[in-house]
Amino acid sequence: MESRESSRVRIQKGKAECGQVILENILLMVVLLGVASVLVKSLIGAEAATQFTEGPWDMLNGMIQCGVWKPCGIGQPAPALHPNSGNRILSYDPFTEGQ
8 A cells, every 4th residue: 555655646746846847947938038039129229230231241242243342332333443344345366455
């Protein structure tokens, strides 16, 4: 008889511990969700994401559109460093220029 009762007590302890683990996990998720939402709101308010992406994008846009690692493109004049910005003169002889 004692062995049956002791096994029941062990089963009940196991269920109680399992419930505590579930409750702790739920509380941990709520806290992490709150911290994440505060962090996102602060980043949106400070416009940190736009500063993080706009600065490098100007340089990349310059390389994509103008072929130089300088900001150029929409609303800015293209620097004359890219071969497409030069004056092209067609010739059958590669050694003659503009004749």
